[in-house]
Amino acid sequence: MARVGIYGASGYTGFELIKLLDRHPEVEIAFATARSAAGKSLSDIFPTLIDQPLVAAEQADLRGVDLIFTCLPHNTPELIPLVQAALDAGVKVIDFSDTFRLDDLDTYTRWRKQNHPAPELQRAAVYGLPELYRERIRKARLVANTGCYPLTAILPLHPLVKADLLAAGPVIIDSKSGVSGAGRSLSLKTHFGETHETFSAYSVGRTHRHLPEMEQETGLHIIFSPHLLPVYRGILSTLYINTKPGVRVADVREAYGVYASEPFVRLLPEGRLPELRHVVGSMNLAIGVQPVEDGCFILVACVDNLIKGASGQAVQSMNLMLGMEETTGLR
Ligand SMILES: NC(=O)c1ccc[n+]([C@@H]2O[C@H](COP(=O)([O-])OP(=O)(O)OC[C@H]3O[C@@H](n4cnc5c(N)ncnc54)[C@H](OP(=O)(O)O)[C@@H]3O)[C@@H](O)[C@H]2O)c1
CATH class of the missing domain: 3.30.360.10 (Dihydrodipicolinate Reductase; domain 2)
Known part of the structure; x- marks a missing residue:
């Protein structure tokens, strides 16, 4: 079994992601984080979901984790340190925000009215659209999930x-x-x-x-x-x-x-x-x-x-990144 962590599990995409991962035959959830909901269980928020504890992001333990999903709002200040720490620990990352989707740094600056917060990470990121970039996603360490x-x-x-x-x-x-x-x-x-x-x-x-x-x-x-x-x-x-x-x-x-x-x-x-x-x-x-x-x-x-437009797409990319059959857990 591969082990995955979810940052921002108490949000809408997190909810869909947990539902998909819960029935995925080759993955288990190592941790799930929340901000205001930290300390509760996922089932406190979504009663039909598994009884997974929600911890603060700082308490997430990356040891033994293969891949993390960052389902955080765009411009979350904690995102870049989280992604960097995961990559440094050899953990792959799929980010849901639009932080790593623009290849051209000048385009990023023009549109966001600020410089990219982590140009080196941007250069390493692969755009997460399997229909176009399947082979690159297989080898990627950081994937920017499509909007x-x-x-x-x-x-x-x-x-x-x-x-x-x-x-x-x-x-x-x-x-x-x-x-x-x-x-x-x-x-x-x-x-x-x-x-x-x-x-x-x-x-x-x-x-x-x-x-x-x-x-x-x-x-x-x-x-x-x-x-x-x-x-x-x-x-x-x-x-x-x-x-x-x-x-x-x-x-x-x-x-x-x-x-x-x-x-x-x-x-x-x-x-x-x-x-x-x-x-x-x-x-x-x-x-x-x-x-x-x-x-x-x-x-x-x-x-x-929330599915092909976010969490399902992320699971499709995860399957590729972890060497699994691409559609596992998705149909
Ligand atoms: N919704 C969609 O249809 C969709 C589709 C494609 C991509 N996306 C992208 O996916 C990402 C997540 O979207 P969402 O709709 O799931 O958002 P959401 O429902 O607002 O959930 C955000 C999650 O992040 C946590 N969070 C918020 N601020 C945080 C912080 N500073 N530090 C740590 N955790 C924090 C929240 O925890 P608490 O609730 O406990 O505070 C919650 O678990 C966004 O970047 C969005 O643009 C969304």
């Missing part, structure tokens, strides 16, 4: 870029996410009274912090408008794409042949578009293709932000 919104942009767009089907010009992406995307901490923005029976856009255009990640992995210029959907989980992204003249729906569908043997990417049959309920609770990212007119298509991509 949930970016997943719904990168997986649908990457094959079309590779097949050279797209015309010049920006791609418009209109995404809607359930409120769990913002995490479990209290905030006015995700308060029930602020989200129930309403629907709103935020960080529209070229301002959302996930945009550079999408552009890095697709090489495209993107206009991105996220929306807060009054549901708990799931992301539905609508992508408006301009193709070169004469590109047929068959060409687009053929480009998605690269995913034919991917266990968790589903191209829906012609005429079908995915809905949240098709993917929620599953590891699948579903893609639908709708031709609009010559040179124009709409793609719809759906994912469960």
Whole structure:
């Protein structure tokens, strides 16, 4: 059995991660940490979960641990020392935040309005998208788990870029996410009274912090408008794409042949578009293709932000990093 530790186990992604690891046949949980919930048990917070004690991060014991997951909010000051200590102890790391996702340090500085806190770690990090970087993830010591919104942009767009089907010009992406995307901490923005029976856009255009990640992995210029959907989980992204003249729906569908043997990417049959309920609770990212007119298509991509969009994706990478079969514990 491999032994893993979880930092930030009392949050939404931590909760999903523990559920997945609990039924994983080749992994056992060495420790789980929390901040305000330290001293409690996981089952105190999520009564259906295992009775795992939650310790403060400083009390986590890395001895005999193979890999840690850091499920901490972005900009958590403790993140860099935790990651460094783990790597120094020979423990592999999968980080859930967007700290290590941007390869280019200048892009990081421009977007985050600060220098990268650990450039050496950034240079060692591998972008955690198995569909694109499977072999690199196998050998990685530090993996930056893909963001949930970016997943719904990168997986649908990457094959079309590779097949050279797209015309010049920006791609418009209109995404809607359930409120769990913002995490479990209290905030006015995700308060029930602020989200129930309403629907709103935020960080529209070229301002959302996930945009550079999408552009890095697709090489495209993107206009991105996220929306807060009054549901708990799931992301539905609508992508408006301009193709070169004469590109047929068959060409687009053929480009998605690269995913034919991917266990968790589903191209829906012609005429079908995915809905949240098709993917929620599953590891699948579903893609639908709708031709609009010559040179124009709409793609719809759906994912469960907490599973394939976060914790399931991390387990997929963990399986690769620990030399296990990639889908172990995921289906
Ligand atoms: N939610 C999603 O759909 C999603 C998808 C993809 C990626 N992510 C990324 O995954 C990470 C975790 O997200 P989440 O939604 O699970 O967040 P969350 O629900 O807010 O949980 C955060 C966890 O971190 C702990 N924590 C907070 N501040 C800490 C500190 N200073 N030191 C130690 N522990 C601390 C919290 O402990 P207490 O609760 O005990 O205070 C909790 O266990 C974030 O970087 C997020 O961007 C989230």
